[in-house]
Amino acid sequence: MRILGINALFHDPAAALLIDGRTVAAAEEERFSRRKHGKRPLPFSAWELPEQAAAWCLRRAGLRPQDLDAVAYSFDPRLARPADAMGLDDPWDHLRQTYAREAPNFLRTALPGLDPDIVRFVPHHMAHAASGAFAAPDAGASSVLVLDGRGERASHLAARRVGDRLEPLHAQDLPHSLGLVYEELTEHLGFLRSSDEFKVMALASHGTPRMLPELRRHVYATGDGGFRATGVPWHELCAPRGADEPWTQAHADVAASAQAVLEETLLDLARWLHGKTHDSVLTLAGGVALNCVANSRIAREGPFSRVWVQPAAGDAGTALGGALLLAAGGGDAPEPMAGADLGRDWSDAELGAWLKTAAVPFDRPPDIAATVARALADNQIVAWFQGRSEYGPRALGHRSLLAHPGHAGNLERLNDVKGREQFRPVAPMVLADRAPDIFDGPMPSPYMLFVHDVAGEWRERIPAVVHVDGTARIQTVDPAAEPLVARMLQEFERLTGLPVVVNTSLNTAGRPMVDDPRDALECFGSSPVDLLAMGPYAIRRGDAFRTHDDEEL
Template sequence: MYVLGIHGTFGRADHDAAAVLIHDDRIVAAAEEERFVRYKHAVGLMPDYAIRYVLREAGISMREVDVIAFPRATWLDFAPRFEAYLWYQFGHAPDIEYVDHHLAHAASAYLISGFDESLVVTADQAGDGICAAVFRAAAGKLTPVETVPFPDSIGLYAAAMTQYLGYRSSHDEYKVMGLAAHGTPYPHQSLMTLDAGLPHLNTALLHREVFHRHPLFHTDQLPMIASDTLPGFPARRLPGASLHAEHANVAATAQAVIETAVHALVERHRQPGDTHLCVAGGVMENSVAVGKLLTHAGFTDIYPAPACGDAGTALGAALVVAAAHGHRPARLENTQLGPAFTESDIDTVLRDCAITSTVTDDPADSAAELLTQGQIVAWFQGRMEYGPRALGARSLLADPSTVAMRERVNRIKRREEFRPFGPSVLAEHVHELFGRTDIRAPFMSFTLPTADRDPIIAATHVDGTSRPQTVPAGPGVYRRLIERFHACTGVPAVLNTSLNSGWEPIIADPAQALAFFFSCPADALVIGSRIITKRDGRR
């Protein structure tokens, strides 16, 4: 049975268009539209290219898809346009099942977690009129326990505070999270409070059009917070204005509120004996808040969705439909579900661009040697990752043991100096760096205190925490690279960040990789079996 999960929209202020194809209990392919159209978050688009990719990967046409799953249950005007779109673009419209948005979020974590029983918590700005939801999961079934209706939204609060700090709402919340570690929370704030463990948004402080979900808020052409100055806070920071200590304090306040609200929602429903927690929804992309659930709330294992944002609802909706027909995939720890490119594909691009290169018999060994020489390596191997993180297929890599590397990589990425990086760590060495033996973090989804920061100082934040990706034993080329680097340096990790810069989506294909490499001061590009340096360049 083929189930095609689709998330997207026709011009609405909605984001993260994506497509996922499941065959029985196997996830065949998954991709986000932004990677193909080069438009971050693909706001207002349907995933035309992503759909074509996943069908091509399976070698099928739309006529062979049994069911399409769509993660919105209340878009009453959407169905006729969606069916017309499918006929126009693909020549066929299979049966369509509409799945509740937060159920799709929940499924995108639980149904691929490998857990039998789990508490499941989702939180975002809003979806199908709901801002957060709690489920009890057992034996492959999700039972709703409680929902938080719009507008009492942790995600809306995060977006409003992001915009208040001069950043783009629904895009730059992670910048606020990084800035927060440099500040001290203000003792009082009035925008969000808790009522019996549930978030309550002070709507009197927000622009009234927020409640109509006006699309201009997503382009930051309208202020979400009505006043230029929140009570007890410094004035709103204008985009591009200088950053001062007071702005870090605002960020720290926002982060503290988000953490408190998330933790209260979890604790409201946690029962004695709960050891597993699944989380999803855009709020759960806050890796600091999720990490503190692991370190402070006492769960033995937390499984964040591989794509916590709305791209993940394409996966979740497909999983819900597949589960209804008796199919559930095994635990997912590898998100390389996107397009791959052959050596012939790579050679064609190099030839067309008149780029010279060196062939290596072992890309992992060659890249590790470059890293030990203090070089920064653009790394392009295998299938592209699905989800917001580069996890060893489309990555920018560096030696994590030198502070100077953080500054160099920041220049390459053209990003703010206050933002942290994360390490990819050999799973059996996690205890050396983080003091714990029970950590599984395949998606770089949560932040933890470091036990020994020196080996990963360039990937350690100012507060002594780091956001690791654990890389288990296996035959993968990325695993071999880290093993080789460890053998040469004694450091069981590499600094890993996404292969992109600025507002650009993660690199998808060889031509984009070349354009990125020759537009930045990275030292080498290892793409397939080819090594390109700035000395090579054009013929």
């Protein structure tokens, strides 16, 4: 079957294409529109579809809309209830249901030739669950835990995969929502709600959970597979922070307290689920599963032998999950994800044409991996644009900013390049066979969805990637899966003795990750990056741009 998955209703609109159970393409609309998260999650924007992402997925496979057998839309309006009946203060929420019901006709307009009768509504959390259970490698019979802000009427789903079926076990109805509680705190701390929750997680490492007893009164597991999470009096715990105001210790402490109560609740939910299924494997999905600190605690203290997290755990992943669920139900055996590099790419000739059009000096060194390793060893910052772009929010060696981990100042330097807060860490990529020597935590970790303790003797050797709490969110690199990245890491280790390179996303603050060559050139041109490695080509700042002394300015 040829199945197109669509996520559109809330945020992170995305499309994914499956052919006979295999994922052919997946992409988020933000990478085309250059609008962070594609849109804001407002009822008035619920009609907006991932038109460009969907059209590209079809082009990638050489298909027309009329060639599709089914379209999975990851929200089922038939399950929704009025906002006030769910305890939500959202007088315009009914627009979401209205727009969702009309999605088949909207899709017919966006994709001319599409038969609206092939559009299937997939429950939001079942789509999340399928994105974990069916995409995980060697999962077989496994447990699934989904947590996010909200779906049709719930904020959580515990389920089990048995063969090609998903069996729901428990769902927590709204208004109780761990995701919405974390969103409320994000806004209280002066960050952008439904966007900057990862900043709260980073800030938590700078605080102590002294407000945990108070938060436990409002957020806790109920022992039956559900939880309570609503009505937290944030204003009583600390003063709100303005977006342009510095954070205080009280802000860090409330973030640490919220992080702690989230982890406790997730552990209780995981233990309840394991008690029902006795599975060895747990898969996680939903926006809360992007909290790598909580994921690590579940892996470390929870009852499951292995934890796998969908790399596109947020709503974008429901495009893939919805398609996987329809594929499994239609008799196609879903194939696990081979990697997150499911987006666009360009041939060497096409990249060369882009560079000629941009009229920037460039060259083609014998080995771009060796050239980049040498630049990094010389403490240059490198923009790395290689292969297919990533599906999900993590840069995994295809659209990355790279730097030397041995210089502590490179953390501040990269945060300045990206224009973001200095309390935020950057991540290391490391050769998979060397990772256990340096980091302690779940292995392998190819998607940067866990944090690992950094061995004491290594903390001084790679200070740029060590967070204030002594951890790092690592990406392990398998040479068989990522030969070019592995070759660069091997050469960097030969030059420096360090099998680790700093890896952060190739973008600047408030903008989506770079996706196409124009994005890469614009980012390179507007940021103090020393080298752009685009495919086999090297573009050097000193050659492309004339620098000016202060006296000239």
